Amino acid sequence: MRILYGIQGTGNGHLTRSIAMIESINRYDSDVEVDVLISGRQREDLAIEANEIIWREGATFVIKNGNVQLASTLLNFRPMTIIKDVGRLKVDRYDLIISDYEPIVTWAAEIRRKKAIGIGHQYAFYYDIPVQGGNFFSKKVMKYFAPAGKKVGLHWHHFNQPILPPIIDIKPASESEILENKVVVYLPFEDIEELTTSLRKIKDYDFYIYHPKLQNTDQGNIHKRTTSRLRFKEDLLSSKSVICNTGFELISECLTLGIRVLTKPVGKQIEQESNAVALSKMAYAKVVNKLVIAEIRNWLKGDDFVKISYPNTQESLTQWLLSGANQPVEEIADKLWAGVRVYR
Template sequence: MKILYGVQGTGNGHITRARIMAKALAEAGAQVDWVFSGRERSGFFDMDAFGNYQSYQGLTFVTRSGRVLFFKTALAANLGQLYQDIRHLNVDGYDLIINDFEPVSAWAARRAGKKVIGISHQNAFLYDIPKYGSNLAVNWFMRNFAPVDLPIGLHWHHFNQPILPPLVEHSHYTNISTPRHYLVYLPFAGLDDIVPQLRAFPDYHFYIYQPVPAAYDEGHIHIRPFSREGFQQDLHRCEGVICSAGFELPSEAIHLGKKLLVQPVAGQMEQKSNAIALDQLGYGSVANQLNASAIGRWLPLKPPSTPRHYPDVAKALVNWLINTGGENFEHLQKQLWSDWQSSNSENTSPHFAK
């Protein structure tokens, strides 16, 4: 089976999900051509899983100190280049076209009259889930940024909606909880914003991942360059995670049973909605202002008593796609949540349980 797979490159969550799908697709013998957009090609790292991938400028958000700058985002959008990229991308000759919130391949397929299956967290917002500030403009954006014909949404809980659990990598690393060791990943904030808030806690060790050329330490604060291997090692050995209210990293933290503190990016409906969901489910703590006071209140809290394991969604998705071509989604959805509930009977959130 030959597949075209488009992936949003802003941040690293979509790419993390793509790596999980790439492994499952390779094990199933599928031939996949990958398309990424949303950042400069030089900004991607650890991309061996995607072979000779294509990259385009696409569309992305401009942020500063954890806040979306809408005016600068609009100025940075090169719609003429986007149109040329859409026309340039050849979407013929594929058995399936899959999309993870990537506009170039989605619109190229729409232009060519091809069916697109969307697999993303953003698709969950098409359903009745916890949302912040949802309105007609936001709903239009979610449907049209990267339009698909079959939207498959991913979320931490089903909320009694036709969505799937997160795609979480089932890693070979040993999952341990090292007391007072914390992973910090805030991609929309700089070191000048992060480090001063952590200096007040010398009894804790913080491993901060940022775009720096080399690792260095400042006492109990450990700065690390982007590295998939290093990040996974620190994630599996930490006691808790401090991050933005994205989707993929909180999913991994929940799956591994890590304590979680999130800061939603100001101006991003998706992140504010994720924060609401985490709070309602009891899966994490939320700090709209990530300062020393908020961190100090959170650090003494105990981590979850047990992990909340998610099933191998990627393997099930790939088998379903190859065997059915995208038919009978309801059966897949019910089976995966049944598997999740069976393995987490003590942790199932009663408010939303079926």
């Protein structure tokens, strides 16, 4: 069997869960060949067990100071490049096409009447889940950005819909390795220098701040780190708290590890604003609309936490995919959610 797996490269969430899925597929059947297409991300070396990795420009949102910049996004959008990439992608040679919200793969499949299976958090928005923000235009963009013939949505809670628990690929550290005063900060869309100056004043905690514009330096309680998926995961495992934007995958990992979360959604980004509503509704995290140092200080003093035991979603999805993807998703969802446990 030959599989094409499309990955939206913006941020690290799509990539993290897609790698987990591909590893699961390779474990299940070593004879399967997986080709990967990544768009919306600069080319880099990635630890993906793939037959071939195809890089394309794709499309992504421009975000500045914590808010989506619609005008800049439209100016950077290059539709002719995407149309060309869609046209030259040979999807007919694949037995199975999967996409984590990647537009070139899904549109190539749509045009050639090949069924693509969408697996990802954004596909949960086709169902009746908490939604906040957005306008007519942004809601249409979310719906048609990467359409799939069959949609498998992922979320922290089922909301009585046929969606699945998150895909998690992280193992907790031992209790002795967790540092009570260690805080990981990942806010790639915020003014990080201003925030760093403020966090320096909270001297009882060590802040490990990850950002694409930073270099690795240590000064007092501030530990600046350039973006690194491997090093970030190591720091995350030994931390007690996380301050981040409201993307799906990192918070999924925090909920699995029992790490406290303070989160600020990216403004004018419907997915993150909706995630914030869901987290507040379930009382899974502290949601703020502005990063205020006094509020951060008070939150760090708290001892509340949420830890969720999620099942191995990728293993169930792998079996479903490689057996023909004919079983109703509702049946898989019921089985997986029955094994979820929430501890507070």
